[in-house]
Amino acid sequence: MNKSKRVWQMKVAELVVKCLENEGVDYIFGVPGEENLDIMDALLDSSIEFIVTRHEASAAFMAGTYGRLTGKPGVCLSTLGPGATNLLTGVANANMDHCPLVAITGQAGLDRQHKESHQYYDLVSVYKPVTKWNTQIKTGEIVPEVVRKAFRVATQEKSGATHIDLPEDIAGMEVDEAPLNLMDHTLAEASERVIREAVNLIEQAEHPLILAGNGIARGNAAASLRTFVEKTSIPVVHTFMGKGALPWNNELSLLTAGMAGKDYITCGFTKADLIIAIGFDMAEYPPENWNPDGAVPILHIDTQEAETDACYPVKLNVLGNIDENLKELSSALSFTERNNGWVLEVRQEALAELEEYKDSQAFPVKPQKILSDVRSALGEEDILISDVGAHKMWIARMYHTYEPNTCLISNGLASMGVSVPGAIAAKMVYPDRNVVAICGDGSLQMSSAELETAKRLNLPIVILLWRDGGYGLIEWKQLKKFKRSSNIKFGNPDFIQLAKSYGFEAIEIKKAEQLKPAIEEAISLKKPVLIDCPVDYSENMKLTEKLGDLLC
Numbered sequence: 001m002n003k004s005k006r007v008w009q010m011k012v013a014e015l016v017v018k019c020l021e022n023e024g025v026d027y028i029f030g031v032p033g034e035e036n037l038d039i040m041d042a043l044l045d046s047s048i049e050f051i052v053t054r055h056e057a058s059a060a061f062m063a064g065t066y067g068r069l070t071g072k073p074g075v076c077l078s079t080l081g082p083g084a085t086n087l088l089t090g091v092a093n094a095n096m097d098h099c100p101l102v103a104i105t106g107q108a109g110l111d112r113q114h115k116e117s118h119q120y121y122d123l124v125s126v127y128k129p130v131t132k133w134n135t136q137i138k139t140g141e142i143v144p145e146v147v148r149k150a151f152r153v154a155t156q157e158k159s160g161a162t163h164i165d166l167p168e169d170i171a172g173m174e175v176d177e178a179p180l181n182l183m184d185h186t187l188a189e190a191s192e193r194v195i196r197e198a199v200n201l202i203e204q205a206e207h208p209l210i211l212a213g214n215g216i217a218r219g220n221a222a223a224s225l226r227t228f229v230e231k232t233s234i235p236v237v238h239t240f241m242g243k244g245a246l247p248w249n250n251e252l253s254l255l256t257a258g259m260a261g262k263d264y265i266t267c268g269f270t271k272a273d274l275i276i277a278i279g280f281d282m283a284e285y286p287p288e289n290w291n292p293d294g295a296v297p298i299l300h301i302d303t304q305e306a307e308t309d310a311c312y313p314v315k316l317n318v319l320g321n322i323d324e325n326l327k328e329l330s331s332a333l334s335f336t337e338r339n340n341g342w343v344l345e346v347r348q349e350a351l352a353e354l355e356e357y358k359d360s361q362a363f364p365v366k367p368q369k370i371l372s373d374v375r376s377a378l379g380e381e382d383i384l385i386s387d388v389g390a391h392k393m394w395i396a397r398m399y400h401t402y403e404p405n406t407c408l409i410s411n412g413l414a415s416m417g418v419s420v421p422g423a424i425a426a427k428m429v430y431p432d433r434n435v436v437a438i439c440g441d442g443s444l445q446m447s448s449a450e451l452e453t454a455k456r457l458n459l460p461i462v463i464l465l466w467r468d469g470g471y472g473l474i475e476w477k478q479l480k481k482f483k484r485s486s487n488i489k490f491g492n493p494d495f496i497q498l499a500k501s502y503g504f505e506a507i508e509i510k511k512a513e514q515l516k517p518a519i520e521e522a523i524s525l526k527k528p529v530l531i532d533c534p535v536d537y538s539e540n541m542k543l544t545e546k547l548g549d550l551l552c
Contacts, residue, residue: 011170013038015178016104016164016373017046019147022179023073027051027066027428028057028104029089033079035106038171043114048537051457053421054449056083060090060103061421061447064161067100069405070427071156071218073162074099079106081119084126089415092130094349095161096283097241098214100154102162105126108140127163132156134163140175148180156443157187158281187321189328198318198330201299201421205274207338208234208299211257211290214241215279215302215322217404222246224326225278231330233338234276237265237284239344240396240411245278248400252343255350256396257290263397263547264350271342272296272314280306281321284411287311301325304323354398364534365512367394373516374464375399377523378434381406383426387419390472390537395438413501418447423461424454434523436462441492442471451502452526462522463504465495466535476540499530509533 010018020028029051032040043050053059056078063074074094078087084105094101106125127134133153137146150162152503190198195229216225222245229236229252236246237254246253257265269275269290278301287294288311297315300306305317307421317447318325338385354375357368371394378384380402386395386409401407408426410418423437443463454461465473478485499506505527507518515533522529 004130006048009174009176009384011038011042011171012137012143012173012175013166014042015140015143015175016166017042017048017142017150018145019179021047023147023151024072026140028075029062029066029425030077031056031059031079031083033083033106035079035168036077036106036171037081038168039077039104039106039166051453053453055447056086057090058417058447058450058453060087060094060101060217061415061418062425063096063101063103064090064094064099065408065422065425066143066429067094067154067159068097068408069426071155071177072100072282073102074425075102075104075149077104079125082106083125089129091127091161091163093410093413093415093418095130095132097410098158098159098160098218098281098412100159102150102154102164103131104164104166106171107136107165107167109167111169113167115169120373121165121360123165127165130161131163132160133481134165136165136167137170138167140170140173141177143175143452144177144180148182150202154183156185158215158225163178163497189320189324194316194318195325195328197316198299198301198329201274201316202232202276202329202333203232207271208232208274209268209272210234210236211275211277212236212238212242212245213278213280213285214239216242216245216278219279219303219322221323221326222404224323228326228330231333232336233340235268235340235343239267239280240392240409241281241284242279242404243396243409244401244404247402248337250400252340254343254346255400257285259397264346266290267342267346273301276301276337277306278302278326281412282307282309282312283429288360296505300343301392303480314460350397354400361512362536363510363512364468364536365515365540366390366536368398368539369512370464370466370535371395371398371535373519374436374438377516377519378436382434382436383430385410385419385422385426385435385437387437387443388409388414388416388473389440389443389466390476390540391438391440391466391535393473396475416443418461420441420447420450420454423463424450424457424459426456427459427461434462436519437462438464438466440472441465441469441495443492444495448498451499451504451528451530459528461527462519463530464519465530467492467495467532468535468537472537472540476537476544479541480544495530495532505529507531
């Protein structure tokens with residue numbers, strides 16, 4: 001294997017690290033353990049920086065966010081047993097969000113895997129359902145192939161997570177191998193015949209509608225989408241993870257869809273006679289929510305064929321490189337003017353909510369007011385990261401974006417606790433951009449130990465806490481279904497004191513007019529800052545009732 005590039009004899013763990021360096025890895029996020037001792041020692045002599053996290057799930061959240069923003073696999077590391085099972089949630093989250101990630105787990109030696117043994121589980125079997133590919137290294141000679149394949153598979157569309165399991169006895173063995181040469185891989189373009197068929201479908205449709213998904217960002221296809229929209233005058237609806245594909249202030253942007261049930265954007269789907277789904281990941285927005293009878297045909301533009309779904313009737317697949325295929329379609333289509341007056345009406349309805357509450361002095365602060373203040377305080381390329389909870393729904397609907405990957409929402413697995421680790425990774429990738437994490441008091445407590453990580457790394461992130469003393473999203477759903485809530489309330493620490501104990505600056509919001517100046521101050525400090533803001537989630541049910549009366 002690769003004999004012409006032999007190097008001196010080294011431990012398998014050292015070879016793994018050499019292979020990671022060869023892949024261009026800058027950081028590994030993780031928690032050291034007994035079964036990864038050789039890897040940790042090898043990293044001391046490496047250019048790779050190991051970022052010690054306070055929980056393995058956070059390490060995987062960081063690696064996933066790094067992968068999403070860079071397109072390069074983020075790497076995370078744990079030991080065996082509980083370390084590996086902790087890591088699993090973040091790995092599954094990255095895989096379902098199609099973020100490239102490589103997870104490495106320490107493992108019991110081969111000499112004890114045949115019997116019941118301390119902390120031993122078959123991690124290849126455990127990780128198989130939540131990764132694109134995984135394997136265990138059982139001999140040192142295969143390390144270059146295993147590492148190369150893990151990175152190649154993680155980045156191939158649709159990107160996701162891979163997993164390497166490294167037994168401790170194998171890690172300490174000596175081997176005489178070297179990393180493999182890297183090979184670029186490219187996606188093919190659709191054939192001319194397919195492009196012609198797609199053009200015919202689009203030209204025959206009276207009211208086509210674009211559903212823009214996260215694949216547009218992964219494929220760096222936003223510019224091509226914008227040209228396509230300018231050429232065709234077709235309005236665009238974004239998924240939660242597709243936000244920013246078209247700037248929110250473009251008159252053909254129908255903003256963001258994704259809430260179950262009615263919303264203003266539902267009117268767009270109701271009117272459409274062709275839905276052009278571009279880079280759409282079905283896991284984040286089930287077609288039954290927007291094409292319940294499967295009556296509207298789908299033009300599917302993506303890297304892979306879609307999952308079979310009765311509510312997603314694909315008329316034609318345009319598969320391959322999304323960016324290039326959009327360019328081909330734009331070239332083949334004629335300029336078209338459409339009667340899009342209804343688009344303006346829907347936009348006005350949706351945007352009016354934000355305007356209506358931007359000067360609200362009500363306290364606790366209304367979600368609409370919070371997001372108006374955040375949007376006005378952040379620049380077009382600054383990054384907002386949403387955790388999972390009621391705030392996620394408000395952010396998706398009402399935090400309007402200019403560019404892809406400037407509002408990061410996890411909407412595949414959608415695990416709580418993602419925002420603080422995600423903000424840490426985002427600030428590492430983009431040190432010159434402001435990064436704000438929005439989380440509820442439930443989700444913050446799931447990863448609050450990472451405040452220490454942010455402070456240790458001296459990363460000036462801003463954490464905006466929406467505090468309501470309960471699991472607000474679950475209460476919202478309970479009230480909607482049963483008209484009463486069940487077991488969603490909990491107690492909280494003094495978040496101001498908690499943040500200060502980690503070395504953060506901390507600002508407590510006591511009236512609504514304090515919020516925007518507080519956000520601006522937090523950004524200007526260039527330090528880690530937490531803002532504790534009580535939120536009025538009575539707005540949740542008001543929104544449900546309002547949308548329930550919506551008529552298209």
